[in-house]
Amino acid sequence: MRAVIQRAKEANVRVENEIVGEINRGLVVFIGVEDDDGEEDINYLVRKISNLRIFEDEEDKMNLSVKDVDGAILSISQFTLHADTKKGNRPSFVAAAKPDYADKVYNQFNELLSEQGLRVETGEFGKHMEIDFINDGPVTILIDSKNK
Template sequence: MRAIIQRVSEAKVEVDNDITGEIKKGFLVLIGVEDADTEEDCDYLVRKITNMRIFEDADQKMNLSLKDVGGDLLSISQFTLHANTKKGNRPSFVDAAKPDFANELYEQFNEKVRSEGINVETGVFGAHMNVTLTNDGPVTIALDSKNK
């Protein structure tokens, strides 16, 4: 599984002009699933993301986690994180998981983050989404569960 974490002061996602998820301070997380991913990959991302210390403390050092600051998480499924761009100019998405499996692991991710006491807002799996965010910092971190 792959994740792009963006520390945000606000973010929202719209589907057909309806807001399906909206947060203030927290993380916007783009999640990509491939067929080889397992629940272990999901658990790894949940643990890393919920405990990642990239919020500033009183000394302006990145030392606080999403849990520490009471932040929210906006979770967006994004199969394009598994784009293969090695050949040509048109990305290949053969490494991205089939929709049913991808949605299953994506929903597991969201539920496991919620079980950590974090509010999770979401987009709509498989829909065309418009995501708006204010990246705070900017701070953007890429994670891949295959590169532990």
């Protein structure tokens, strides 16, 4: 699994011009799933993301997690995180999981984040989404569960 995590002041996701998920302070997390991703990958990303210390403390040091600042997560499925651009100019997405499996893993990921006491908002899996957010910092982190 791959995750692109962006610290945000506010964020929302729209499907067909309707806001389906919205947060204030927190993280926008784009998640890409491969066919061989499983519980170990899900647990690893949930643990890393929920405890990632990328919010400033009173001394302006990145020392607080999204849980510490009572933040929320806007979770967006994004198969394009597994794009292969090595050959030619048109990306290949063969490494991305099949939709049924990716949706199952994505939902498990979101459920486990919620079990960490985090408010999790989502887009709609497989739909064309428009995401608006204010990247705070900017702070952007990439985590790949296969690269521990």
